[in-house]
Amino acid sequence: MTPPLFLGSEIYRGSSYGGWHPLRIPRVSTAMDLSRAMGWLPREVYLTSPRAKAKALEIWHTPEYLAALQQAETTGIATDEMKARHGLGTHANPIYPEVWRRPATAAGASLLAGELLKDGGTIYHPGGGTHHGMPDRANGFCYLNDPVLAILSLRRNGAQRIAYLDIDAHHMDGVEHAFADDPDTLLISTHEEKRWPFTGALDDAGIGQTYNLPLARNLNDSEMAHILDHLILPLIEQMAPDALVLQCGADAVEEDPLSRLTLSNNAHWAIIHALKDAAPRVLVLGGGGYNPWSVGRLWTGVWATLSGHDIPDRLPPNAQDVLRALKWDNHSRGKSPPEHWFTTLRDAPRPGPIRPETQDRVAHLAARPRFFGS
Structure with a gap:
């Protein structure tokens, strides 16, 4: 069996949305460095993400928007027209030095993944998942919508029935915009209710292939396991998709500053497994x-789960060094991080009661008639 592939890039290491932005922190580079420190990322399973050309992105994004994004990187500014029409140069979507190259790299990896998976396999692309991007504008920290591009690439390379699962704390509004009326694309989103972008209501169903599950704050591991067993797995098993795309946003865990969900990372890894x-x-x-x-x-830990590596109780010193080198100076939690953030990958489990509202919403969606494409 062909081992899973990891698509990464050094562009994520030195690129930041700015010193005040939530995406000022290193993320993909940390996953790369930790995986290498653990011996889990040998050269033969790592591929450098290509940068997509603008023409290739026109399968979803408008030529005018792509030209504006490239111009913004070249000039370092967004005109009033760019801001009004394309959402560029805003508080959420600032102009920074790699504002074209970085999202084009993530998009290039998602397009490439569809090609590489033509004959089957598994690919991990942690730089992807920018699910808010719209055809003609940036939206919610997302300049391009690489999940949409991935789905289109998979379909172009032979996958007809595609399941897309999104466990980010924020609703997948851009992906839903693309595929809510596509009978061959199953969309499942678990996200915090009353959280930006304030879409993804329980009964927002497109033509019946979209399953939005808004969740109350303080979601625990037991509740996510219930959602997996009673909604996610039955839907995907019934569809029997040719391809599965999983957006594994890490903002639904307790330590994240932009949500009020309280999962441990065990919940994410259980879904991956x-x-x-x-x-x-x-x-x-x-x-x-x-x-x-x-x-x-x-x-x-996602990569460990995909690639079949055991997660140790305590990290070796070289892996701890990767975590001890991280800085989060502009946030209170970064000033006194707990020791286990340096010495472990696995959080302590966060079980809890399966609350009636969670059970009721899952049951409501599970009872909806299903009519998957042939």
């Missing part, structure tokens, strides 16, 4: 996550 063989083609993307330690530890 349950679904890694659910389709002949599997693509796992990154997504949100705004605490450098929780993101790096979680995404490294």
Whole structure:
């Protein structure tokens, strides 16, 4: 069996949205460095992500928007027209030195993944997962929508039925915009209710292939396991997809500053373990996550789970060095991080009651009639 592949790039190491932005922190580079420190990322399974050309991105994004994004990188500024029409140069979507090259690299990896998975396999692309991007504008820290591009690439390379699961704390509004009316694409999103972008209501169903599950704050591991067993697995098993795309945003864990969900990273890894063989083609993307330690530890554990490595109780010194080198100076939690953020990958489990509202919402979605494409 062909081993899973890891798509990464050095562009993520030195690139930041700015010193004040939630995405000022290192994320993909930490997962790469930790995986290498653990001996889990030999050269033969690592591929450098290509940078997509603008023409290739026109399968989803408008030529005018792509030209504006490239111009913004060249000039370092966004005109009033760019801000009004394309959402560039805003507080959420600032102009920074790699504002074209960085998202084009993530998009290039997602397009390449569809090609590499033509005959089956598993690919991990933690730099992907920018699920808010719209065809003609940046949105929610996302300049391009690489999950949409991945789905289109998979379909172009032979996958007809595609399941997309998004466990980010924020709703997958851009992906839903693309595929809500596509009978051959199953969309499942678990996300915090009353959280930006304030979309993804329980009964937002497109033509019936979209399953939005808004969740109350303080979601625990037991509740996520219930969601997996009673909604996610039955839907994917019934569809029997040709390809599965999983957006594994790391912002639903307790330590993240931009959500009020309280999962441990065990919940994410349990979902990866349950679904890694659910389709002949599997693509796992990154997504949100705004605490450098929780993101790096979680995404490294995703790779361990996909590639069959045991996660030790305590990290070796060279892996601890990667985590001890991280800085989060502009946040209170970064000033006194707990010791286990340096010495472990696995969080302590966070079980709890399966609350009635969680059970009711899962049951509501599970009872909806299903009519998957042939």
